[in-house]
Amino acid sequence: MDTATTLLELGAVLFTLGVLGHIANIIGISPIPFFLLGGLAFGRGGLLALHASEEFIELGAEIGVVLLLLTLGLEYTARELLAGLRQHAPAGAVDLTLNAVPGVAAAFLLGWGPLAALVLGGVTAVSSSGIIAKVLADLGRVGNRETPVVLSVLVLEDLAMAVYLPVLTAVLAHQTLVRGGLTLAVALGALVAVFVLALGFGDTVSRIVYDPRTDRNNEVLLLRVLGLALLVAGAAQKLQVSAAVGAFLVGIAVSGPVAEGAREVLSPLRDLFAAVFFVFFGLETSPAELPPVLLAASLLAVAGVGTKILTGWWAARRAGIGPMGRLRAGTALVARGEFSIVIAGLAISAGIEPRLGPFAACYVLIMAIVGPLAARVVEPVTRAVVRRSRPRVVAEPRGRRS
Amino acid sequence: MNIEETSLPGIGMRHDFQTRGGRRVGVVSHHGGRQELVIYDADDPDTCREAIMLTAEESGVLAELLRGG
Numbered sequence: 001m002d003t004a005t006t007l008l009e010l011g012a013v014l015f016t017l018g019v020l021g022h023i024a025n026i027i028g029i030s031p032i033p034f035f036l037l038g039g040l041a042f043g044r045g046g047l048l049a050l051h052a053s054e055e056f057i058e059l060g061a062e063i064g065v066v067l068l069l070l071t072l073g074l075e076y077t078a079r080e081l082l083a084g085l086r087q088h089a090p091a092g093a094v095d096l097t098l099n100a101v102p103g104v105a106a107a108f109l110l111g112w113g114p115l116a117a118l119v120l121g122g123v124t125a126v127s128s129s130g131i132i133a134k135v136l137a138d139l140g141r142v143g144n145r146e147t148p149v150v151l152s153v154l155v156l157e158d159l160a161m162a163v164y165l166p167v168l169t170a171v172l173a174h175q176t177l178v179r180g181g182l183t184l185a186v187a188l189g190a191l192v193a194v195f196v197l198a199l200g201f202g203d204t205v206s207r208i209v210y211d212p213r214t215d216r217n218n219e220v221l222l223l224r225v226l227g228l229a230l231l232v233a234g235a236a237q238k239l240q241v242s243a244a245v246g247a248f249l250v251g252i253a254v255s256g257p258v259a260e261g262a263r264e265v266l267s268p269l270r271d272l273f274a275a276v277f278f279v280f281f282g283l284e285t286s287p288a289e290l291p292p293v294l295l296a297a298s299l300l301a302v303a304g305v306g307t308k309i310l311t312g313w314w315a316a317r318r319a320g321i322g323p324m325g326r327l328r329a330g331t332a333l334v335a336r337g338e339f340s341i342v343i344a345g346l347a348i349s350a351g352i353e354p355r356l357g358p359f360a361a362c363y364v365l366i367m368a369i370v371g372p373l374a375a376r377v378v379e380p381v382t383r384a385v386v387r388r389s390r391p392r393v394v395a396e397p398r399g400r401r402s
Numbered sequence: 403m404n405i406e407e408t409s410l411p412g413i414g415m416r417h418d419f420q421t422r423g424g425r426r427v428g429v430v431s432h433h434g435g436r437q438e439l440v441i442y443d444a445d446d447p448d449t450c451r452e453a454i455m456l457t458a459e460e461s462g463v464l465a466e467l468l469r470g471g
Contacts, residue, residue, distance in 0.1 A: 075412040075433070084411055133412065142430050143416060143440030143450035148408050155411045260434055325448035 002052075009053035013042060017275050028138075030131045032337045032368045035275050036361060039282015046287060057280050063230075064277030065345075066247040067270040068338050070229045072129060072158060073251015074259045074266075078198035081252065084155035091149070091315040092156025095333075098311050100125040102303035110296060112353045118171060119347040122164055123360050124304050128337030128368065129154045135332060135372045146316045146325040150332045153315055161339060162191055162249070165242040168343065172350035173240055187241045194249040206258035222265040225254065244342055274338070281341050281361065284348060289358035297362035304367060305374065308333040324382060331378040335371025340364050418442075429461075437461040 020034035041047050043054075050057070085092075103124030107117035132154060136142055166187035170180040197205050206212065209225045229250045236246030254262060312330025321329070344360030347353070408416045410430065418428025418440070426442035430453075439461075441452040456464065 080409060080411040083409060129412070140450065140453040142410070142413060142438060143418075143428055143442070143453050145448035148410055148416075151411045151413065263434075322446065322448050324446065 006052040006056065009050050010056065012048075013038075013050070013053065013057070013279060014272075014275075016041075017279065021275070029372055030128075030134065030335070030337065030368050031275075032128075032131065032278055033365045035278035036282045036341075036365055036368075039279035040285060040287045040290075040361070041282075042279070043283030044286045045289075046283075050283065054283070057276055057283065060273055060276035061280035061345075062243070064270075064273035064275075064280075065244050065342055066229055066233045067226075067266060067273050068130075068277070068342075069244045069248040070225075070251045071263060071266055071270050073248040074254060074263045075129075076155065076158070076252060077255050077259075078195050078202070078252055081155060081159060082195065082199075084152045085159060088149075088152035088156060088315070091153055091311075091318065092160065094314055095153050095157065095311045096125050096160055098307045099304065102300055102307060106296065106300050110355075112356070115171065116347070116353045116356055118168060119343060119352070119356065120360075122168065122343040123340040123363065124300065124307075124336070126157050126161060126336065126339040126343070127154060127308065127333050128335045128339065128371070129158060131335040131337045131368060131371060132332055135335065135375050139376065141328065141332070144325065144328065146312075146319070146321050146329040146332075149316050149319050149321065150312065150329050153311065153333060157339075158248070162245050163187065165245050165343075165346075166240075168346060169240050169242040172346060172352070183240050186239055187245060190236075190241065190246075190249060194253050198253045198255060202253070202255040205253045206255055209254055209262065210258045212257045212261075216261055218261075218265045221258075221261050222269075225250075225262040225266065226269070242346075277338075278341065281345060281357075285357050285361045289355070290362055293355055293359040294362055297359050298366060300363055301366040301370065304336065304363070305334050305370060309374075324379065327378050327382055328375070331371075331374040334367065334374050336364055336367035340367075416440075439464070 017035060017038055020038050021031040024031040024034045042050050100121035103120035103122070104117045106124075107113070107120040110116075112120075132150065136147060136150070141147055163184075166183055167180070170183040203212075209228060210216075210221045229247045232250050233243035233246040237243040251259075309327070309330030312328075312333045313326040316326040316329040340360060341364055344357060344364075347360075348357045403419055405417055405419045406428075408418075410416055412433075414430060414432045416428055416430045418426055420426050425444060426447055428440045428442070428450075430438040430440055432438065435458055437456045437458075439452075439454040439456060440450045443449040443451045
C-alpha cells in the first residue's frame with residue numbers, strides 16, 4: 001500500500017474521531033463509547049474497511065496502553081499509594097471481590113471456561129479512573145466528603161492491576177506453574193523495587209527523565225519520559241510481565257515537579273493514542289458479532305451497576321458518610337472503560353474465546369455511558385423519591401398523636 | 403482552630419475547617435498548582451455546594467483580600 005492511502009485512511013479515522021468526540025462533549029458524556037463505535041464503523045465487518053493504516057493503528061494502540069498507564073502512574077505518588085493501601089485495604093478487597101464475581105459467574109454460565117472467567121472477572125471488577133476523574137471534576141464533587149473514598153477505591157484497583165495484569169499475561173501465555181510463578185515474582189519484585197526507589201530516591205529517579213533545577217525544555221522532557229516508559233514497557237513485555245504494568249511503574253517512580261511537567265507534555269499525546277487504542281478494539285470487532293451477546297452483556301451490566309453501588313455505599317458508610325454521599329460514591333464508581341478494554345484486549349490477542357471481544361465491547365459501551373449518567377442523576381432522583389415518600393412518613397406520627 | 407487535612411490521591415490535598423457560624427469551607431490544592439475554593443452545604447456537611455477553580459494568581463489575590471491587604 002502506498003503512503004497516500006495510509007495518510008488518507010488515517011486522516012479519515014482521526015477526523016471522524018474528532019467529530020465523535022465533539023458530539024460526546026455536546027451531550028456531556030465520555031467519548032470512549034463513541035471511539036469504540038467509531039472503531040466498529042470502520043474495519044472488520046464495518047462500513048469502511050481499513051487496509052493501509054491498520055498496522056499503524058495496531059502499533060498506535062499498544063503505545064496508547066503505555067501512555068494511559070504511564071499518565072495514570074504520574075498522577076500518583078508512591079506515598080499516596082502506600083497510604084491508600086494502609087487505610088483502605090478492606091474497601092479495596094470488598095470492591096474487587098464483589099465486582100469480579102459477576103464477571104466470573106457470567107463466564108461459567110456462558111460455558112467459556114476458567115480462563116475466560118479470569119478475564120471477565122477483571123473486566124467487570126475495574127472501574128475507569130479516567131472517566132470517573134472527569135465526572136467528579138465536571139459535577140464539582142472534588143471537595144465532597146465521599147470523594148476521598150472513591151479515589152481510594154480507584155487507587156487500590158490500580159495497584160491490584162499491577163499484580164493482576166502480569167498474572168493474566170502469564171496464564172494467557174500458557175506458561176507452566178513454575179514460569180508463571182517466576183513472572184509473578186518478577187512483577188512483585190519490580191513493584192516493591194519501584195516503591196523503594198520512589199520513596200527513598202524519588203529525586204534521583206526523576207532526574208533520569210529531567211533535571212528539575214534547569215529550565216524546563218518540553219521537547220527534552222517529552223522525549224526522555226516517553227522513551228523511558230517505552231523501554232521499560234518493552235522490557236516488561238519481554239519478561240512477559242505486561243507492558244502496561246511497566247509503564248505504570250515508571251509513572252509512579254517519577255515524582256514531584258518532573259511528574260507534573262511530564263503529565264502536561266504527555267497529555268495531548270495520550271489523548272491521541274488512547275483514542276487510537278479504543279478505535280483499534282472496535283476495529284477488531286465486527287458489528288455483526290454484537291447482537292448475539294447484547295442480552296448477556298446487558299444483564300452483566302445491570303449486575304455491574306448493582307455491585308459497584310453496593311461497594312461505594314459500604315466504603316462510604318465505613319468512612320462515616322451519610323446516605324446521599326454513599327449513593328454518590330456508589331454511582332461514581334459504576335463507569336468501566338480503559339482497563340476493561342486493556343484486559344479484554346490481552347485475551348483477544350491470546351485468542352481464548354471468539355465471543356469475548358464483542359461481549360467486552362458491549363459491556364464497556366453500556367458501562368461507559370451508564371456510569372457518568374448514574375453519577376449525574378443519583379442526587380435529583382433520590383431527592384424526588386424521598387420527597388414523594390416523606391409525607392407518609394411525616395403523617396404517621398401525627399396521626400398517632402391525635 | 404481545627405483544620406482537617408485529607409489526601410486526594412491523583413488530585414492533590416484538601417484542607418477544610420468549620421467556621422464559628424457552623425459553615426464548612428475548604429481549599430483543594432491540585433497537583434498541577436491550581437487551587438479550588440470549596441464551600442459546603444449548610445445542612446449536609448458531605449456535600450460541596452460551590453467549587454470555584456482559581457489560578458495561582460487568583461488565589462493569591464483572594465488570600466490578600468482576606469488578609470485585609
